[in-house]
Amino acid sequence: MKTLIKNGTLVLRDGEKKADILIEDGKISKISANIKADCKVIDAAGKHVLPGFIDMHVHLREPGFEGKEDIESGSKAAVAGGFTQVCCMPNTNPVCDNAVVVSYIKYRQQQVNLCKINPIGAITRGQEGKAMSDIGKMKEAGAVAISDDGKSVADSNVMRLAMEYANGFGIKCLCHCEDANLVDGGVVNEGYNSTLTGLKGSLRAAEDIMIAREIALSESLGIPVHICHVSTYSGVEIIRSAKKRGVKVTAETCPHYFILTDDIITSFDTNTKVNPPVREDKDRKAIIKGLKDGTLDCIVTDHAPHSLKDKQVEYNLAAFGISGIETSFPLSYTYLVKSGQLTLSRLMDLMSYNPATVLNLGGGELKEGAPADITVVDLNEKYVIDSKKFISKGKNTPFNGFEVYGKIICTLVDGIVKYAE
Ligand code: DOR
Ligand code: ZN
Ligand code: ZN
Numbered sequence: 278m279k280t281l282i283k284n285g286t287l288v289l290r291d292g293e294k295k296a297d298i299l300i301e302d303g304k305i306s307k308i309s310a311n312i313k314a315d316c317k318v319i320d321a322a323g324k325h326v327l328p329g330f331i332d333m334h335v336h337l338r339e340p341g342f343e344g345k346e347d348i349e350s351g352s353k354a355a356v357a358g359g360f361t362q363v364c365c366m367p368n369t370n371p372v373c374d375n376a377v378v379v380s381y382i383k384y385r386q387q388q389v390n391l392c393k394i395n396p397i398g399a400i401t402r403g404q405e406g407k408a409m410s411d412i413g414k415m416k417e418a419g420a421v422a423i424s425d426d427g428k429s430v431a432d433s434n435v436m437r438l439a440m441e442y443a444n445g446f447g448i449k450c451l452c453h454c455e456d457a458n459l460v461d462g463g464v465v466n467e468g469y470n471s472t473l474t475g476l477k478g479s480l481r482a483a484e485d486i487m488i489a490r491e492i493a494l495s496e497s498l499g500i501p502v503h504i505c506h507v508s509t510y511s512g513v514e515i516i517r518s519a520k521k522r523g524v525k526v527t528a529e530t531c532p533h534y535f536i537l538t539d540d541i542i543t544s545f546d547t548n549t550k551v552n553p554p555v556r557e558d559k560d561r562k563a564i565i566k567g568l569k570d571g572t573l574d575c576i577v578t579d580h581a582p583h584s585l586k587d588k589q590v591e592y593n594l595a596a597f598g599i600s601g602i603e604t605s606f607p608l609s610y611t612y613l614v615k616s617g618q619l620t621l622s623r624l625m626d627l628m629s630y631n632p633a634t635v636l637n638l639g640g641g642e643l644k645e646g647a648p649a650d651i652t653v654v655d656l657n658e659k660y661v662i663d664s665k666k667f668i669s670k671g672k673n674t675p676f677n678g679f680e681v682y683g684k685i686i687c688t689l690v691d692g693i694v695k696y697a698e
Pocket of ligand 1: 336428
């Protein structure tokens with residue numbers, strides 16, 4: 278089985294280069310100019326050839342919430358968004374807190390056979406924050422990390438024990454940072470716009486306190502930790518100073534935190550409701566700075582598809598979350614690269630290489646011998662985001678009508694075309 282990608286501009290870790298890629302048996306066998314081979318050819322003239330994107334934080338909703346998304350619809354949406362590999366959070370029903378659910382997800386991945394799917398196990402049973410889940414058995418079944426995403430583990434001692442157990446099995450805790458008592462039912466960022474709208478606010482401190490706690494645990498124990506979806510300027514600062522001290526902390530953010538501010542909540546559009554909430558311009562700017570200087574390691578989507586009935590209700594009652602897997606690359610490219618803040622090569626580190634490294638997944642770059650997980654994009658094609666065209670069951674996005682660049686032309690997983698425009 279051979280495929281040749283010809284005439285494209287490759288984005289490598291050290292920059293861009295015009296070259297061809299020969300794929301043999303699912304792997305990149307050769308990167309060089311003018312490769313000749315008698316096989317299927319993908320003409321990438323005028324296009325960019327990128328390492329397949331890796332999203333280490335998505336919600337695929339199966340088992341239990343298939344009305345919002347399922348492994349098949351989520352995988353189709355992922356490859357349409359240029360993703361070749363995703364890691365799915367355990368807040369399903371039943372919760373993915375044991376080896377059976379982990380194996381079920383792996384089995385469904387094989388059936389659907391589009392992108393690679395890595396299950397993330399729960400930290401605690403039922404995500405209830407009390408008893409630890411079967412961390413070792415889940416790891417054995419294929420879990421790549423543990424997380425109680427959707428909430429924090431309130432009990433610091435449970436969190437300490439989970440970090441130690443997970444570390445013993447060679448996997449990390451991915452921490453959703455939120456002090457639930459301090460949030461106290463808040464649905465948006467606490468500030469001018471929460472006062473203006475009368476929507477209940479949630480302080481930055483509710484997030485920062487937990488970021489600081491996870492870092493304190495990581496530092497005291499000497500165990501690596503990963504912070505999910507950073508949204509505050511002050512959280513970026515806590516992580517930056519911890520990294521300076523040598524704490525083994527990594528962190529992610531999402532497109533909505535470096536593009537939007539809470540000015541959008543004045544529309545009362547429930548598609549702007551997400552947890553943590555979008556904050557203010559100084560937060561947005563600090564997150565871009567954190568992406569630039571390496572304080573933030575990864576861009577994830579926190580793809581959180583919801584059905585219409587979960588969103589077409591009063592703001593206070595609506596579900597938190599944004600369906601983001603089909604808009605992540607074009608938004609990141611448009612707002613970070615085209616705007617001159619980052620190089621495309623650096624964006625690929627944030628969307629591919631670093632997530633692969635943080636979770637030890639392998640891949641994440643174009644090089645000879647690597648799995649042929651490859652995304653071809655047209656950076657010149659401008660289009661308008663329209664959620665009606667989403668493949669995901671979740672049409673919940675605050676980005677409808679945004680003009681973006683960066684169309685996904687095709688996505689290859691292990692050398693097989695899994696999406697073509
Ligand atoms: O907005 C969010 N949606 N934040 C979370 O932490 C959970 C997620 C979901 O599962 O819908
Ligand atoms: Zn979360
Ligand atoms: Zn999440």
